[in-house]
Amino acid sequence: MTVKGVLFDFSGTLLHVETARSWLRAALRATETHVDEEELDRLARLLDEAGALPGGSTPRAVPARLADAWARRDEDANLHRVAYLGLARQVPLPNPELYEALYVRHKEPAAWQPYPDAAEVLGELRRRGVRTAVVSNVGWDLRPVFRAHGLDGDIEAYVLSYEHGVQKPGARLFQAACDALGLAPGDTLMVGDDPYADAGAAAIGCAVHLVDKLPPAERPDALRRVLDLVG
Template sequence: MTTIKGVLFDFSGTLLRIEPAESWLRAALTACGVAMDDAEITRRATELERAGALPGGALPAELPAELVAQWELRDCDARHHRAVYTGLARRVPLPRPELYDALYERHRTAEAWRPYPDAAEVLAELRRRGVRVGVLSNIGWDLRPVLRAHGLERYVDGCVLSFEQGVQKPDPRLFALACRELGLAPSAVLMVGDDRRADGGATAIGCGFLPVDPLPVDRRPDGLRPVLDLVG
C-alpha cells in the first residue's frame, strides 16, 4: 500500500461550516440597517434555506427552470456563482432589494464560517508529520481570507479553487491539478470531503478518499481525526 504523503481537504462541510440561515439573514439585515421582527426573521430564514439560497447550506428544494443551466456550472465562474445564489434568494420576498447582495456578501466573510473543533489540531499534526496539505474546493470566491482569519492558512500548502480553474469536482482534471500543486502522485494523496460524488471523484485518478459528515460543528467534534490514522 502506498504511503499517504499529502491530504486534500474540501472546504465547506469538511474543514468549516456555514452559519445557520437565521444568523446569516440577521447579519445582512444589520448591514443594511433594516428592522424585522423575530417571527418574520425566522420565517424568511426558513424560506431562504428551502430555496437553497445560502451557499454551503441546504440544496434547493426546487430549482427554478431559469437557473438550471447556471446551477450545474455555478462553481466554475464567480459571476455564475453570484447570479445563481442571489437569484435563489430573490425567490423569497425581502423588504429591501439591497438585501440580496448583502446576503451574498455575508456568506463570504470569515464571521459566517465556523471551523470544525478538530480542524486546526488535525492540520497542525499533519504539518508536524511533514504531510503536504491542500484545500480543494468547488466554490465561486476566494476562501483564503477565511482560512487566514481562522488561523488555518498557516497549515495549508496550497489551494485549488474551481472558479479560478473553470472546472469543478468531480472532474479528474481538478484533482490532478491539486496533486501537482502538492508535488505528489495521486496514489500518495488522500482526499477528504463531505460529498461522495464530488469529492469521491478523486478515486478516478488513484487518490484515496475519506468521507466526512457535514454535521453542525457542535455535533462533529472529531470527524477529521481519522485522517491521522491513515497518514504516515
Template sequence: MTIKAVLFDFSGTLFRIEPTESWLRAVLTEAGVALSEPKLTLAAEALERAGAQAGGALPAEAPAGELGDLWAVRDHSAERHRAAYTGLSRQVRLPDPALHDALYDRHMAPRAWSPYPDAAEVLAGLRERGVAVGVVSNIGWDLRPVFRVHDLDPYVGAYVLSYEHSLQKPDRRLFALACEALGVDARDTLMVGDDRRADGGAAALGCGVHFVDHLPVDRRPDGLRPVLDLIG
C-alpha cells in the first residue's frame, strides 16, 4: 500500500480538551461565580460522570429517553450537538443555570484545546513526504480556528466535519468526502483515530486504519510518530 493521504480524527488524536476541573474553573472565573474548592471538585466530578464535556469522558451511564435519542445523532448538526451536551450538563446542579451554556461555549474555544506534543512534527513530516492531510471529525462546531491558533492549519488540506454534512462516523460516506476533497483513492489513504468503532469505519471504504490511545497530553508524548514509520 502506497499511502498518498492521511486522515486524522480531531479530539483524542491530534488534540486533547482541557481537564474537566480546569474547564469548569475557567467558566466560573469568567462568570464571576464563586464556588468553594470542595464544591468545585464535586461539581467537576459530576460533570465528568455525566459526560457533559464534549471531547472529554463519555457518560458513565448511557443517556435515556429523549436525551438518549438526541445523543445518538448529536454530531449531525450544531443544534443537536449543543442540545445533547447542555442536556447532559443540566443533570448537574450549578450555581447559575446560565453556566451550562457557558460551559458548552468554553469547550469550543481554541485555548481549551492542546495539541499532542508530536502533532506538529508528524504533520510537518507528512508534508515533507508529499502526503496529503485531512481531518475527519464527529463534531457539532467549526474546529478550524483551533488549528489556526495552534499553527497546525497550514498542514491540513481538507476538513470534513460531521455537522456540515449531517453524517457521522463510522458512516463511510464521510471518509469518502475527505478522499474526494484531497483527490486521492481510499485504497491509498490511512485513517488515524482513537475510536475503533467510529474511525474504524474508514476500513469499509478501503482505507488503512491506525489507532492511537486517547490519553492526556502529558501521557502521550509520541503516540503519533508511528504514522511516519507507516508512510516510510
C-alpha cells in the first residue's frame, strides 16, 4: 500500500485535553469563585467521574434523561452542549455560573496540549507530499485550537462530525475525509486512539493505525510511527 493521505483523530491522538483539576481551576478563575485546594480536588474528582469534561473520562453512568443526547452528542452542537452541561450539573458546584464557564473552557486552545511529536510529524508529512486531514467526533469547531498551537498550516481539511451529522465509526465521515483530500480510501491511513470509532475507517478500505490515549508526557513519540508506515 502506498499511503498518499493520513487522516488523524483529534482528542487523544494529536492533542490531549487538560486534567479535570486544571479545567475546573480555569472556570473558577473565570467566574471569580474561590474554593480551597481540598474542595477543588473533591469537585474535580466528581466532575471527572461524571464524565463532564469532553475529551476526558467516560461517564460512570449516563442519566436516562441524557441518554439520547449522549448517544448523538457529536452529531449536533446543541446535543453536545446539552449532554455535557447535563453531566456537569450532576455535581453541585458553589456558583451556578461555573457550569457555563466549564463548557466554554473546554473549547479554548489553552485547554489542549499537542503531543510532543505532533508538529514534527505533520510537518514531515507535508514535506513528503502526503495529504492530511483531521477527522473528529466533536460538537464544536476545533480549528481555532489547531491555529493557536501552530498546527493548522499542515492540515488540509477538517471533517467534523457535527458539521456532517454523523459520528465515527460511520463510514460516511471517513469517506467525506477521503473525498476532501481527493484520495481513494485504499491510499489513506487513519490514525486514532479509539479501536471502535477510529477503526471504523477499515470498513471503506483505509488502513488503520492506533495510538494510546495517554497524557503527552507519557507518550512523547508514538506519532512518529506514522512516518514509517507512510514510507
